[in-house]
Amino acid sequence: MAQNxxxxxxxxxxxxxxxxxxxxxxxQHKGTLAFNIDSPSQWGRQDTRVYEIPATGxxxxxxxxxxxxxxxxxxxxxxxxxxxxxxxxxGFNETSQEYTGLARDILxxxxxYRS
Numbered sequence: 076m077a078q079n080x081x082x083x084x085x086x087x088x089x090x091x092x093x094x095x096x097x098x099x100x101x102x103q104h105k106g107t108l109a110f111n112i113d114s115p116s117q118w119g120r121q122d123t124r125v126y127e128i129p130a131t132g133x134x135x136x137x138x139x140x141x142x143x144x145x146x147x148x149x150x151x152x153x154x155x156x157x158x159x160x161x162x163x164x165x166g167f168n169e170t171s172q173e174y175t176g177l178a179r180d181i182l183x184x185x186x187x188y189r190s
Contacts, residue, residue: 081158082185090140097136101126104177118143132167
């Protein structure tokens with residue numbers, strides 16, 4: 076089962092800072108970078124990073140140089156969800172301490188930018 080997070084950060088947070096901070100959070104949970112894909116997108120260069128956390132799961136992050144993505148979301152008045160980064164956690168036991176700690180730290184990162 077995959078658990079996905081969308082992060083929405085203030086405009087003063089640079090894409091490099093967001094990528095570095097996400098990298099730091101994942102590495103604190105023993106994640107190692109398996110591979111990185113840099114590709115063009117309609118929102119500037121997209122950076123997709125895949126991390127492996129041994130015997131636990133895989134974390135994929137998607138960021139871009141503008142900290143801006145849009146997804147169709149008919150439940151919103153604008154019909155779109157605008158967000159800064161996407162994080163997918165796959166292969167985790169969602170009730171494990173490893174997963175809940177990682178999820179908490181990812182969400183705390185987003186909250187930390189606002190304080």
